[in-house]
Amino acid sequence: MNSAPPDADADGDFFALFALPRSFELDDGELSRRYRALQAAAHPDRFAGKSEPEKQAALAAAGRINEGYRTLKDPLARAAYMLSLAGINALAESGAQMSPAFLTQQMEWRETLEANGNDNDNDSKKLTREVREAEAATAAEAAALLPAEGRGESEKQKLADTLRRWQYIRKMLAAIKESE
DSSP, rough: OOOOOOOOOOSHHHOOOOOSSSSSSOHHHHHHHHHHHHHHHHHHGGGGTTTHHHHHHHHHHHHHHHHHHHHHHHHHHHHHHHHHHHHHHOOOOSOOOOHHHHHHHHHHHHHHHHHHHTTOOHHHHHHHHHHHHHHHHHHHHHHOOOOTOOOOOOHHHHHHHHHHHHHHHHHHHHHHHOOO
16 A cells, blocks of 8 residues: 555646646536545545654645645636636736726626515526526636636736636625525
8 A cells, every 4th residue: 555645746736636637627526536536545544653744745635635626626716726827816816907897787786685685586586597697607708718828918817807707796696695
């Protein structure tokens, strides 16, 4: 039996860690299967009787595997990660400009949410449906712009803008859910 945890080098690519193609479209079942296999091999309990450096390596590997799984499992996080591999950290950028039309849409959604409360179930369902449709359209737009590697700077910035919009939409969905 190998006494070393799987190679989960902190500088490594999550796609390489899970032996998956660097693609926005992933098979969730395959990702989960590979996650479970990596976690089983790196679980710190397997290294309880080992040296302190081996225990620490297993703990670090398990953490890296968990981080990679969370990132690749979530489509927005996966898209942002793929853009980060091309040198742009879209979701960490502060002061990024959003289009006036999108900001107006956000304000309208927020006003509708505040006006509705739990009073009008039909309006709440309509708002939820509208925001989910916007999320699906934004996700499709992001998917069309991936992979980011090999693209020009303007295309990368368009993808970054798309991901920030997607993040705002997700926050709106969370606010809707919280109000229910």
